[in-house]
Amino acid sequence: MSAPVIPAAVRPYLAELVRRARTVHxxxxxxxxxxxSLALGDYRPGRSDIDVTVIVAPDTPEKALHDLAAALAHxxxxxxxAGLELVVYDAEFAASATPEPGYLLNLNTGPLLxxxxxxxxxxxxxxxxxxxxxxxxxxGLPLFGRPVRDVLAAPRRPDLLTAVAASVDxxxxxxxxxxxxxVLNGCRAVLFCRTGRWVTKREAGRAIAxxxxxxxxxxxxxxxxxxxxxxEAVALxxxxxxxxxxxVSRAVRRPPRNGPTTPEx
Numbered sequence: 144m145s146a147p148v149i150p151a152a153v154r155p156y157l158a159e160l161v162r163r164a165r166t167v168h169x170x171x172x173x174x175x176x177x178x179x180s181l182a183l184g185d186y187r188p189g190r191s192d193i194d195v196t197v198i199v200a201p202d203t204p205e206k207a208l209h210d211l212a213a214a215l216a217h218x219x220x221x222x223x224x225a226g227l228e229l230v231v232y233d234a235e236f237a238a239s240a241t242p243e244p245g246y247l248l249n250l251n252t253g254p255l256l257x258x259x260x261x262x263x264x265x266x267x268x269x270x271x272x273x274x275x276x277x278x279x280x281x282x283g284l285p286l287f288g289r290p291v292r293d294v295l296a297a298p299r300r301p302d303l304l305t306a307v308a309a310s311v312d313x314x315x316x317x318x319x320x321x322x323x324x325x326v327l328n329g330c331r332a333v334l335f336c337r338t339g340r341w342v343t344k345r346e347a348g349r350a351i352a353x354x355x356x357x358x359x360x361x362x363x364x365x366x367x368x369x370x371x372x373x374x375e376a377v378a379l380x381x382x383x384x385x386x387x388x389x390x391v392s393r394a395v396r397r398p399p400r401n402g403p404t405t406p407e408x
Contacts, residue, residue: 270337308392
């Protein structure tokens with residue numbers, strides 16, 4: 144399977160992001176790669192974020208991280224997507240496979256994202272970052288510097304399954320999540336536990352709808368809503384979404400019948 148192509152609409156933005164990161168960090172910038180929907184080949188204008196992971200040298204000064212956050216902040220540096228979600232790790236942590244958040248900078252900025260520039264990972268929910276690093280390890284698209292697999296260790300499977308279960312629980316709570324995203328993220332979590340591969344939300348939704356007939360209506364509704372921009376997403380029936388979420392929670396904690404599947408390396 145060929146690697147996804149970065150959409151033309153976001154290429155200038157990513158090129159300028161890399162240029163600004165190089166200006167701030169100089170030789171201490173080791174790698175920049177796109178993750179999330181860009182890496183999985185399902186970036187959607189009006190719906191998707193731009194997700195980026197940055198690896199820097201362990202001795203990177205804190206001032207440089209603050210400078211990077213300022214250099215990338217919307218609207219001074221306009222984000223063409225729903226938002227930019229950028230995480231910076233130092234190279235020692237990135238190579239460790241430690242199941243902690245571990246970031247030096249967690250930056251959210253853009254027209255549809257609440258602005259966040261967090262420089263202290265203590266107390267942050269680890270599962271988001273463990274899953275993001277797993278997706279990056281599998282499918283990260285290089286934008287600058289050393290290849291992803293040279294700088295980023297794969298999370299250990301037990302840590303990753305713990306993170307997936309925590310993510311499912313967080314989505315089941317519902318706060319701050321569109322109902323279509325709750326359903327499709329649940330599909331992706333179940334499919335990962337069954338196959339060991341991360342796929343797009345739409346691919347996961349189609350697979351679960353085909354395999355689990357009783358949930359086909361709610362998954363199909365989520366897929367239809369997901370085709371819309373975030374501002375036009377359809378609110379799905381809460382009773383059906385909650386029933387589906389409860390099934391997902393059980394499914395991701397159930398051992399595979401033929402033993403665990405290991406992701407490709």
